[in-house]
Amino acid sequence: MAIDMQELEENKRQERYENIKQMYIMILKMKEI
Secondary structure (H helix, E strand, O other): OOOOHHHHHHHHHHHHHHHHHHHHHHHHHHHHO
16 A cells, blocks of 8 residues: 655644644733733
8 A cells, every 4th residue: 555655744744734823822812811
């Protein structure tokens, strides 16, 4: 079974982006308080 390495990298990058976005939103919420 061949795994498309490029697609795998894209998924990792997308996941990392989502995580960073979540952290950023949390930090902004903390600053509002």
